[in-house]
Amino acid sequence: xxxCEVCGNEYDKSMEITRxxxxxxxxxxxxxxxALAPQCAHCGCRIIGHxxxxxxxTYCCAHCASEEGxxxxxxxx
Numbered sequence: 001x002x003x004c005e006v007c008g009n010e011y012d013k014s015m016e017i018t019r020x021x022x023x024x025x026x027x028x029x030x031x032x033x034x035a036l037a038p039q040c041a042h043c044g045c046r047i048i049g050h051x052x053x054x055x056x057x058t059y060c061c062a063h064c065a066s067e068e069g070x071x072x073x074x075x076x077x
Contacts, residue, residue, distance in 0.1 A: 006031035042068050 002014040011027035018024070018035060026032040036045040038048035041057035042064035052059045052073050058067040065073045 002027075004028070004031050031065050040064050 001010040001012055002016075002025045004014060005011050005025055007027065008026045014025050014027050014034065015029075016023060016025050017032060017036065024032070024035065029072070033046055033048060037048060038051070038058050039045065040047055040051070040060040042059055044058050047058060047060050052067050052072040052075065054066050054073050057065075057068070057070075059068070059070075059073075062075045070073045071077055
């Protein structure tokens with residue numbers, strides 16, 4: 001039975017995600033997010049949506065980007 005690479009749970013309904021040629025196995029979206037979602041360069045939260053990319057960094061929102069000194073960014077509406 002496949003085993004989740006984050007929590008170690010063996011689960012018959014696990015999911016396999018291939019990213020940049022690397023195979024990952026998870027038992028839930030929660031574990032997949034924990035392992036694969038990028039983190040905000042300011043607050044550290046996992047970015048589930050589009051986020052904001054600026055100056056080589058990724059932020060969860062325009063506010064976090066501005067807190068890091070990035071000007072002229074805004075959230076998508």
